[in-house]
Amino acid sequence: MDELDSALVRMLQEDGRRTNRDMAEELGIAPSTCLERVRSLRRSGVLTGFHAEADLAAIGRGLQAVIAVRVRPPTRAVIEAFQTFLEAMPEVVSIFVLTGNDDFLVHVAVRDTDHLHAVVLEKLAKRPELADVRTSVVYGHLRKKVISPA
Secondary structure, three states, rough: OOHHHHHHHHHHHOOOOOOHHHHHHHHHOOOOHHHHHHHHHHHHOOOOOOOHHHHHHHOOOOEEEEEEEEOOOOOOOHHHHHHHHHHHHEEEEEEOOOOOOOEEEEEEEEEEEEHHHHHHHHHHHOOOEEEEEEEEEEEEOOOOOOOOOO
C-alpha cells in the first residue's frame, strides 16, 4: 500500500458512501485512477465491504453489555460449536475468541436489564458447556472509525 491507497482507505472508512469523483478531486487524481485503486483494494482484501451503522438505542437495544464466558472442555469442537450458537443470537453484536482465563468476550445489545438477565439465564446458562459467565454493563462504547495501516 502506498500513500494514495492509505488515503483512499482512510476516506472510505470516514464515509463509505463517498463518491469516486469526490475522492479523486480531493486527492488530485483522475476519477479512473481512483476507481481502479479502490477496485484493487477490494480485490486484494484490504477493503472487505461497506455497511451502514444503526443507533442501537433507536432500534430498541439501548443497553449494552460485555459477557465473559468460559466453556469446558476447552476443545476446538466445543469452542466452534459455542461460537456458532452465539452467532445465531440476535442480541450479539460481536464475539471475541480469547486465550487466558476466558474463552469468549461477547458484546450484546438488549432492550433493558430484564432482557440482559434473560439472555444470561435463559440462553447462555442453559448451555451444558458453559463453565463460567460474568456480565459487565457498558456505560459507553467508542469505536475508532479510521484505522491507519501499520
